[in-house]
Amino acid sequence: MSTENTERQVEHDVLLVNDKTKNKIQAVKGLDKDGNLETVPATKKNQNQFLKVDKQADFFSNFFSNFFSQLKNPTQFTFFRVPELLTIKMANQMQKELNQSGPNHELFLKYSIQEIGTPVKTENKVSEHVEPSKENKVAEPAKEQEQYKANKFDIKDIDWDSLSRLGLSKEKLQEMDLLEPLLQGYKTKDLVAVNLDLGAAVFSLDARLSLEKMEDGKVVMALEGVKKYPNLNVPLYGHDFSKEDKHNLLKTGNMGRVVDLVHPTTKEKIPSVVSVDRLTNNLIVTRVEKMQLPQEIKGIVLSEDQLQTLKDGKPLLVEGMTSVKGNLFNAEIQYNAAKGHIEFLFDNTNKQSMAQNQTQSQLSDDLKTFRGKELTEKQQKDLQEGKPVYIKDLIDKRGNPYQGYVTYNKETKQADFSFKNPNKEEQAKAQSQSQTEKQADEPKKSKGRKM
Structure with missing residues (x-):
């Protein structure tokens, strides 16, 4: 027992x-x-x-x-x-x-x-x-x-009477788990429905909420409504957006450089970075001096030069990072003012650019190795002459073998990889074209009536 x-x-x-x-x-x-x-x-x-x-x-x-x-x-x-x-x-x-x-x-x-x-x-x-108390949860x-x-803000300093007219009572914010993040100084992670009843008219909108302290010390609720597009055709604190600025903001959400913005009250010029809040399409600004940058990301310790690149608002390609599953990967990172931290740029354009840079860097300058595979003297010579070189027993990131053809451009000093022989494709095109021309030149047979 x-x-x-x-x-x-x-x-x-x-x-x-x-x-x-x-x-x-x-x-x-x-x-x-x-x-x-x-x-x-x-x-x-x-x-x-x-x-x-x-x-x-x-x-x-x-x-x-x-x-x-x-x-x-x-x-x-x-x-x-x-x-x-x-x-x-x-x-x-x-x-x-x-x-x-x-x-x-x-x-x-x-x-x-x-x-x-x-x-x-x-x-x-x-x-x-x-x-x-089990009976009383409030x-x-x-x-x-x-x-x-x-917290950053004191709950006693909030004008709850004014907020209740927007349908934002203290109890409602607590039920939505929004009160504590707001008091901590964060914006709401999602959009919140706000209703304004003016008696003769009722307005309703979705907005991100945040608390702000005015110059007189009064705490107010800031509402960021949703725009269809970011407004890039008017100056932002004295800065006129260039064509490149607009392209970057619409493509990645980050302007990609530091600019001096003029404080509306003090007229002080403040070095800042600008990003688009993807939830509302509003433009968000962060002072360079307040940017928080990590010293290490995904197992890679960032150098001073890399940190300066991020501080300049530019994207940075980081290689050899380790994912949560333990896989190595490369990616571009950039500071996002709307998020207040570094973000990964995982769009198709960046992936293609990264893949191209990765391919080029994997052929050594002396042409002796490609993706860790040693090349024979004949392969090196063929590359110098612009001929495609067939390489087998290459290993991908998952440990699987593969093979293909490498070509080298002496003028640009860039390599290109293909699973098919590019010369065969050109040869097939040439043969097809020659055959077509030959058929066109042949005299047509007479279809005369038999006597």
Whole structure:
């Protein structure tokens, strides 16, 4: 007969951390003797190194307070508390958000741990120092103010009477999970229906919402309505869009360079980058001095020259990055002012350009190797003479063998790859044309009547 274990099964949480200088989500391992944070990649093989903490609220609060007080450079890090069983899944999901579309407000806020002196949020988004009521899901005013006091905007400074006339009550924003991101200083991730009743007329529009503080300190709700196209035919803070500016903004959403924009009040010239908000088609501006650029992306540490290229607003081709599935890939990245972070440019034009650059770079300058395959002296000579060279046993990114023909242009010093022999195609065309001409020159047979 088996004996049942009556002891309490301790449930644990794991600390994840985002190093703001690297924009990389990792699992916390602990602190070294000097107070430096020790981390490990949040992978299955590192699970035994994860710092695990008792899930009980008071115990965790006391632990984290002590942990945080010993940490060196605490402002460099943002911590997240996740259940032990979800550690790897949540780390991958958070990293994906950081790399591609920026922090997911709901995901990051749901698991984030506030700085010391503020309540630690649970998955129910209420202070962990207060036991949530099952009957009443709406926090009491005092608790609600305590919950939001660490945000960029104070909930008490919002004119709720004015917003209610737009159909944007506090309760509605809470139900839509929009209030907390707004107070944190984010724009709403999706469009929100706004209704304005003027008595004699009623207006309705979809808009992105954000909170702004006016010069007199008053907090107002900014509404960004949807436009059919970005307005590029009128100056933006003193800047007239060039033909190239318009082309870039319509093609990639980013202008691709830094320009001096004139502040409407101070008349100060401010170096800035400009992008199109793809949700509303409004033009968004970010000062160069406020651009946040990652030091590392997808396993590649960016050099000073690469960071300067991004700071100049230009696209940057980064090679040898590692995807979430562990595959190597190349892609162009660029700072997007509307998103406030780096984005990947995955359009067809860029893919073709990248493929062309990749093909050209894979033939060595001395013509001795192509895509890692050594060429014979005869193949090198044929390339110099402009002849196609057949190469087999090439290996693609998936490890599969393939073969094809390489040609080399001595004037442009560029290589081209084809699965078919380009000379055979030209030869077939020539033969076809010769045959057609021959048939045209042959005299037609007489169809005279037989006598």
